[in-house]
Amino acid sequence: MENHQFLQSAVIFLLATVVAVPISKRFKLGAVLGYLVAGLAIGPSGFGLIRDTAGVAAISEFGVVLMLFVIGLELSPQRLWVMRRAVFGSGLAQVLLTMLVIGAVASMAFGLAARSAVIVGGALALSSTAFGLQILAERKEANSGYGRMGFAILLFQDLAAIPLIAAIPLLGGSMEHGTHPPELSRIAIVVGGIVLVVLGGRLLLRPVFRFVARAGSVEVSTATALLVVMGTALVMELIGVSVTLGAFLAGVLLADSEYRHELESNIEPFKGLLLGLFFISVGMSVDLSLLIHQPLLILGLVALLLATKSLVLWPLGLAAGRLSMADSWRLTALLACGGEFAFVVLNLAQSNHLLDSTQRNVLVLVITLSMALTPLLVISVAALLNVKARKPDREFETPDVASPRVIIAGFGRVGQIVSRLLRAHDIPFVALENSVEQVEFSRRFGGTSLFFGDPARPELLRAAQAQTAEVFVLGTDDPDVNLRTARLVRRQFPHLKIVARARNRQHAFRLMDLGIEEPVRETFYSSLKMARLTLQALGMPEDLAEARVDRFRKHDEQLLAKQYLVYDDDAALRETSLEALGDLQRLFEADTADDGMHREENV
Structure with missing residues (x-):
C-alpha cells in the first residue's frame, strides 16, 4: 500500500x-x-x-x-x-x-x-x-x-x-x-x-x-x-x-x-x-x-x-x-x-x-x-524604454572540415590576424566564435573555416576535431570565458599546445596556473612599439630606442615570472615591483654610461 x-x-x-x-x-x-x-x-x-x-x-x-x-x-x-x-x-x-x-x-x-x-x-x-x-x-x-x-x-x-x-x-x-x-x-x-x-x-x-x-x-x-x-x-x-x-x-x-x-x-x-x-x-x-x-x-x-x-x-x-x-x-x-x-x-x-x-x-x-x-x-x-530583447542565438554549428592542425577560439581582432597568417601558409584551422553577428560579418569576407558556437562546450570542440589538432589558440577577450575554456581544454584535450591571450598580469598568472607557460598579454607588444616610437620622436636614435625597449621587454618578462610565485600576496607584489623599477633604472644608467664611453673612444 x-x-x-x-x-x-x-x-x-x-x-x-x-x-x-x-x-x-x-x-x-x-x-x-x-x-x-x-x-x-x-x-x-x-x-x-x-x-x-x-x-x-x-x-x-x-x-x-x-x-x-x-x-x-x-x-x-x-x-x-x-x-x-x-x-x-x-x-x-x-x-x-x-x-x-x-x-x-x-x-x-x-x-x-x-x-x-x-x-x-x-x-x-x-x-x-x-x-x-x-x-x-x-x-x-x-x-x-x-x-x-x-x-x-x-x-x-x-x-x-x-x-x-x-x-x-x-x-x-x-x-x-x-x-x-x-x-x-x-x-x-x-x-x-x-x-x-x-x-x-x-x-x-x-x-x-x-x-x-x-x-x-x-x-x-x-x-x-x-x-x-x-x-x-x-x-x-x-x-x-x-x-x-x-x-x-x-x-x-x-x-x-x-x-x-x-x-x-x-x-x-x-x-x-x-x-x-x-x-x-x-x-x-x-x-x-x-x-x-x-x-x-x-x-x-x-x-x-x-x-x-x-x-x-x-x-x-x-x-x-x-x-x-x-x-x-x-x-x-x-x-x-x-x-x-x-x-x-x-x-x-x-x-x-x-x-x-x-x-x-x-x-x-x-x-x-x-x-x-x-x-x-x-x-x-x-x-x-523602447528596448527590445535580442533574438536568442541558434545552436552551435558542426564544423565540416578536414582534420585541422589549429583551433582558434574567438574570432575577434586577435583571432582574425592569427587566421590570416595560417591561411597564408596553407595551415588548416577551425575558428569558433560565439557571436552570431561576428560570424555573419566575417563570412562575407571569405571566413569559410569559421563556425558559430561556444568554444567552452566540449561537444563543439569534439565536433571541431580537437582530439586530432595540435594547437589551440585562445583568443577570447573575456577573462572568465578564457579561463573556463582553458581549463576545459587542459582537462579533456591535454595533448593540445595552448597559445593564450591574457587581458592583464593577473589574468596571465591564472593562465600560468593552468600550465600555460607564455600567455600573451594583449597590449604588451603594441605598447612596446608605441614606447619605441615615443623615444624616437624625442630624438633618441632608432637603434638605441629599439635596444632600450628590448631590454625593458626582457626585464618585464623576468619580472612576470618572479611575480607569479607571489601573485596572491599584495605586499610581495608591491615590493617586487619597486625592486624591479630600481633595477631597470640602474640598467639604463649603466647603458647610458657605456654609450658615453663609446662616443668618447670614437672621438
Whole structure:
C-alpha cells in the first residue's frame, strides 16, 4: 500500500512539473515560477492531491544543499577578484541598505522582535538569482552595463545568504533561552568546526578526488561528490550549524580544483531534480486563503517590498554603477522581487522559532507574488524604454572540415590576424566564435573555416576535431570565458599546445596556473612599439630606442615570472615591483654610461 502511495505521489509530481514548467517557460516566466505553480496546484490550497507537505519538504531540502554546493563551486577567488569592486561595493550596499530599511519597517510597523526583524530584512533583501540570470540570458543582456551590475549584486546576495543562514540557529537558540546571547562555548564549537572543515578540505579533498579519478568511473566520481557534500553538511549539523553552510564550504574548497567542472556536471542532474522538488514543496505550502481573505494586506506588502527595494536599487545604479537613467530602471525591475534563498531563510527562521507559521506563510506568499511579477516588470520597463530583447542565438554549428592542425577560439581582432597568417601558409584551422553577428560579418569576407558556437562546450570542440589538432589558440577577450575554456581544454584535450591571450598580469598568472607557460598579454607588444616610437620622436636614435625597449621587454618578462610565485600576496607584489623599477633604472644608467664611453673612444 505504501509503494502504491509513493508511486501515485511521484506520478502527480512529475505530471504537474511536465505541464506547469513548459507553459511557464513558454510565456518567459521562468522555470522557478512553473515549479511554484505546480506545487500550488497539487497542494492543500489547490486540488489537494498531495497532503504530506512536511514529508516532501524534508526530502526536497537536499536540493537546496546541492544548490549551495554548486554556488560555492562557482565562487572561485579569481572570479571574485575580477569583480571585487562591483560585488563588494554595489552588492554590499544593496544588501545592507535594503536589510536596514525592511528590518526597521518590520520592527516599527509590524512589531517584530529585533532578531526576527533582522532575519526578515535579510531574507527580503535577496533577489532571485534564478530569475535574474535567466532573464538576462534570454534577452542577451548579460554583458550590458546593467546586466554586469545585476550579476555582481546577485553574486554578493548569494554570498550574503550564507552568514544569514548560519546566524539563524544562533539567534533562535538565544531567543529560546530568553534575551541572553549565545554561549561562548557554543560559538567556539561552531568556529572550531568550520576551521576543521576548511583545513581538512584543503588537505584531503584533492588527493581523494585524484585517487577516484584514476579509477575512471563516472559513477564512483558522482558518489564521491555526493559523499563530500553530504559529509560536510553532516559535520555542520552535528556542531549545530545549518547543513547548507557545510555544502557551501565544500563547494568553495573545490572552486579552484581541476575537478570543479566534472563535479558540477555530476551534481547538476541531482541538483536540478531536487531543487525543482523544493520549489514545488514551497508552492504546496503557499496559503492562498490569505490572499482571498486579506487581499489588501498581501497586495500592499507586495507593493511595499517592490517599492522599498526600488528606492535602494535605482539610485544605487545611478551612483555606484554609473548607469544611465534607463539602465537603472532596468536593473530595478530585474532585482526588485524576492528570491528563492528567502524561502530557505524563512523556513529555517520558523523552525528556530524566530517567526510563527502565519508570519512565514504571509512572507512566502508575498515573495512568490513578487517573483511572478518580475518577468512582467522587466518586459513592461523595456517596452516603456523602447528596448527590445535580442533574438536568442541558434545552436552551435558542426564544423565540416578536414582534420585541422589549429583551433582558434574567438574570432575577434586577435583571432582574425592569427587566421590570416595560417591561411597564408596553407595551415588548416577551425575558428569558433560565439557571436552570431561576428560570424555573419566575417563570412562575407571569405571566413569559410569559421563556425558559430561556444568554444567552452566540449561537444563543439569534439565536433571541431580537437582530439586530432595540435594547437589551440585562445583568443577570447573575456577573462572568465578564457579561463573556463582553458581549463576545459587542459582537462579533456591535454595533448593540445595552448597559445593564450591574457587581458592583464593577473589574468596571465591564472593562465600560468593552468600550465600555460607564455600567455600573451594583449597590449604588451603594441605598447612596446608605441614606447619605441615615443623615444624616437624625442630624438633618441632608432637603434638605441629599439635596444632600450628590448631590454625593458626582457626585464618585464623576468619580472612576470618572479611575480607569479607571489601573485596572491599584495605586499610581495608591491615590493617586487619597486625592486624591479630600481633595477631597470640602474640598467639604463649603466647603458647610458657605456654609450658615453663609446662616443668618447670614437672621438
